[in-house]
Structure formats: structure tokens, C-alpha cells
Amino acid sequence: xxxxxxxxxxxxxxxxxxxxxxxxxxxxxxxxxxxxxxxxxxxxxxxxxxxxxxxxxxxxxxxxxxxxxxxxxxxxxxxxxxxxxxxxxxxxxxxxxxxxxxxxxxxxxxxxxxxxxxxxxxxxxxxxxxxxxxxxxxxxxxxxxxxxxxxxxxxxxxxxxxxxxxxxxxxxxxxxxxxxxxxxxxxxxxxxxxxxxxxxxxxxxxxxxxxxxxxxxxxxxxxxxxxxxxxxxxxxxxxxxxxxxxxxxxxxxxxxxxxxxxxxxxxxxxxxxxxxxxxxxxxxxxxxxxxxxxxxxxxxxxxxxxxxxxxxxxxxxxxxxxxxxxxxxxxxxxxxxxxxxxxxxxxxxxxxxxxxxxxxxxxxxxxxxxxxxxxxxxxxxxxxxxxxxxxxxxxxxxxxxxxx
Numbered sequence: 001x002x003x004x005x006x007x008x009x010x011x012x013x014x015x016x017x018x019x020x021x022x023x024x025x026x027x028x029x030x031x032x033x034x035x036x037x038x039x040x041x042x043x044x045x046x047x048x049x050x051x052x053x054x055x056x057x058x059x060x061x062x063x064x065x066x067x068x069x070x071x072x073x074x075x076x077x078x079x080x081x082x083x084x085x086x087x088x089x090x091x092x093x094x095x096x097x098x099x100x101x102x103x104x105x106x107x108x109x110x111x112x113x114x115x116x117x118x119x120x121x122x123x124x125x126x127x128x129x130x131x132x133x134x135x136x137x138x139x140x141x142x143x144x145x146x147x148x149x150x151x152x153x154x155x156x157x158x159x160x161x162x163x164x165x166x167x168x169x170x171x172x173x174x175x176x177x178x179x180x181x182x183x184x185x186x187x188x189x190x191x192x193x194x195x196x197x198x199x200x201x202x203x204x205x206x207x208x209x210x211x212x213x214x215x216x217x218x219x220x221x222x223x224x225x226x227x228x229x230x231x232x233x234x235x236x237x238x239x240x241x242x243x244x245x246x247x248x249x250x251x252x253x254x255x256x257x258x259x260x261x262x263x264x265x266x267x268x269x270x271x272x273x274x275x276x277x278x279x280x281x282x283x284x285x286x287x288x289x290x291x292x293x294x295x296x297x298x299x300x301x302x303x304x305x306x307x308x309x310x311x312x313x314x315x316x317x318x319x320x321x322x323x324x325x326x327x328x329x330x331x332x333x334x335x336x337x338x339x340x341x342x343x344x345x346x347x348x349x350x351x352x353x354x355x356x357x358x359x360x361x362x363x364x365x366x367x368x369x370x371x372x373x374x375x376x377x378x379x380x381x382x383x384x385x386x387x388x389x390x391x392x393x394x395x396x397x398x399x400x401x402x403x404x
Contacts, residue, residue: 206331
């Protein structure tokens with residue numbers, strides 16, 4: 001006779017396991033300790049086998065019967081329910097092992113060693129904050145375009161459109177890596193092209209009119225501050241490197257005799273060469289007695305660390321410049337790019353190489369640190385002489401007052 005819920009509830013343990021049969025091979029096993037486990041007895045390929053169906057009361061009588069019927073349907077199709085369960089469990093484990101987060105971290109570990117530390121840090125934090133909480137545990141093969149779009153919309157919704165585009169790009173890289181390594185069939189991120197509005201890139205404030213540049217250069221020379229900050233300010237327009245690269249410059253990278261500075265570009269982790277004009281060498285020789293015994297050319301309050309990220313912009317604000325609308329430490333790069341081409345007539349590809357931008361050549365190389373080096377040496381000296389000429393031009397330009 002089939003079991004009833006009352007019989008199951010009243011079933012008491014005995015010295016040995018008890019079996020209460022429901023029919024069709026399903027029975028409830030009551031252990032001596034009082035535990036109640038559903039089991040299914042069946043025959044496959046001439047052998048008697050047993051399958052655990054669930055623990056009572058978590059699995060009710062009705063639920064146990066459904067599981068029995070499902071197992072019997074497998075048997076009718078010549079499938080062993082026990083083997084079928086093991087296959088499903090293995091597949092689930094494999095899918096869990098190939099979750100989006102697992103594959104993403106594998107992709108990150110494989111590629112990040114070739115990136116600058118700051119670039120790698122931004123990518124992993126972006127994934128941890130904006131992607132993993134929602135897609136991290138999901139099998140990467142199951143991720144669909146609408147699910148990825150929800151993640152992007154969430155980022156866009158907080159006003160971070162540029163970040164949303166970067167998340168889209170990073171997810172696409174991870175999904176394509178999954179396809180290449182056999183963990184996914186396709187990359188659904190490609191279906192979302194055009195789903196996000198284009199990001200509006202905000203350019204760093206810069207001064208590109210020669211008359212205004214002359215005024216700025218005079219203000220830099222007149223700056224009343226520490227020798228370290230003043231030297232950095234005077235070098236910034238001459239070398240027009242990224243602000244982080246300038247403030248982290250090390251004496252071991254600089255050869256004053258050869259008049260060159262070699263360092264790793266933070267964005268691409270590739271070596272870059274900056275030819276130093278006579279004016280640059282003079283500034284560095286003046287600074288060397290003060291900081292030459294330390295690692296950093298421009299140390300901060302802690303002599304073992306470079307000066308702060310805010311030092312250059314803070315100095316510009318002290319001189320009366322608005323770093324949001326007029327000039328920033330990064331703006332010296334746009335200044336040089338514009339004037340070197342428009343006023344001095346240097347070729348754009350020559351300027352781009354000196355800016356350490358990726359400029360593919362005929363062989364497809366993205367960047368060659370020694371490309372045009374002789375022309376760049378001439379250009380950097382010409383640039384420094386041009387800036388000197390601006391400062392000493394006969395036309396009188398009102399200097400801004402230094403803040404106290």
C-alpha cells in the first residue's frame with residue numbers, strides 16, 4: 001500500500017534501519033538515530049541499484065514520488081538514473097569552474113603582467129565593482145546579451161557612461177578569451193554595439209595660443225615655492241610627459257651626459273626615450289645637489305616617495321590658473337602637440353612618437369621607442385628654444401600675481 005503523510009510522521013526508529021515502501025521502488029529508510037531518507041530501488045542492465053532521492057521532511061512524499069517518476073522515465077529510455085545524476089553533477093561542477101569570474105580572473109592573470117600596474121588595478125576594480133556581483137557566479141557560456149546589457153545600464157545609470165563603455169570592452173575581451181579556450185560558443189558583447197550612447201570625452205584643459213603660453217612660462221619662472229616643485233613646473237612644458245611619469249622620475253633613469261631620460265610608459269609598460277634639451281639638463285643639474293642622493297628626482301614630504309599627484313595642479317592654482325578650464329599638468333601635452341605642428345611645422349607622427357602614443361608603422365608595430373630618435377632630438381631642442389623665445393619676446397604680457 002502507498003504510504004501516507006501520517007504514517008511517515010509517526011514512523012519511529014528501531015535498532016536497525018527500517019524501510020517503509022511506497023511503491024514503484026520508492027521507500028523511506030528510517031535510521032536508528034531517527035533520520036528519514038528517501039531511496040529508490042531499481043534494476044539496470046540486470047543489476048539491482050539504489051538511488052538516494054532526498055531527506056524527509058525537506059523532500060516531501062509528493063516530491064519524492066515526482067523524483068521516482070522522473071527516474072523511471074529515464075529507465076524507460078534506457079538511461080541509468082544514477083549515472084545520469086553523476087553526469088549532471090559533473091556538468092554543474094564544470095560550469096561552476098567556468099563561471100564568468102573564474103574565467104575573467106584567469107584572463108586577467110594571463111594578460112596583466114604586460115600592463116602598467118595602474119592600468120591593471122583599474123581593470124580588476126572595475127570588474128569587481130561593476131560586473132562580478134551580478135555575473136560572476138554565472139557560467140560564462142550562459143551569459144546572454146540582455147544580461148550583459150543590464151550590467152552596462154546599471155553603470156550608465158549612475159552617470160558613468162565612459163566606465164560603462166570600458167566595462168563593455170573588458171567583458172568582450174573576457175568572453176572572446178572564453179571562446180578561444182573552449183569555455184563558450186560565442187561572444188554576445190558584439191550584439192550590444194550601439195546599445196550605449198557614445199561617451200563624451202572631456203579633454204584636459206590646455207593653453208595653445210603662443211601669447212598665453214608666454215605668459216604661463218613667465219609665471220612658472222616667477223613661481224615662489226620649493227625648488228623641487230618649481231623644477232617640476234619648469235620641466236613639465238619642456239618634456240610634456242604624462243604628469244605621473246614626471247613626478248615619478250628617478251635619477252637612475254636620467255643620463256645627463258647623454259642628455260636623455262629613459263623610463264617605462266605607465267599605460268603600455270614599454271620603454272620610452274625623452275631627449276633632454278640643454279634647458280632640461282640645466283634645470284636637472286641645478287636640482288641634483290638637493291635630490292640627487294635619493295631615488296626620485298622630485299621627492300615629496302616623505303623623501304622615499306615621489307611628490308603627490310596634486311602638487312603640479314596645486315602650484316598652477318596658486319599662480320591663479322583654473323585647472324578645470326585653463327591648464328592642468330596634463331595640458332602641457334596638448335600644448336606641445338598643437339604648437340609643434342601648427343607653429344613649428346613638425347610632422348604629426350614625429351610628435352606622436354614623442355608623446356609615447358601608439359603609432360603603427362608599415363610592419364604593424366604599435367610603438368618603437370627609438371623611431372625618429374635623431375629627428376626627435378632636434379625637435380625637443382627646437383621646442384625648448386622656441387619656449388625660451390616666447391618668454392623673452394619683446395611684447396609685454398601682463399604677469400599674473402603669485403598667491404601668497
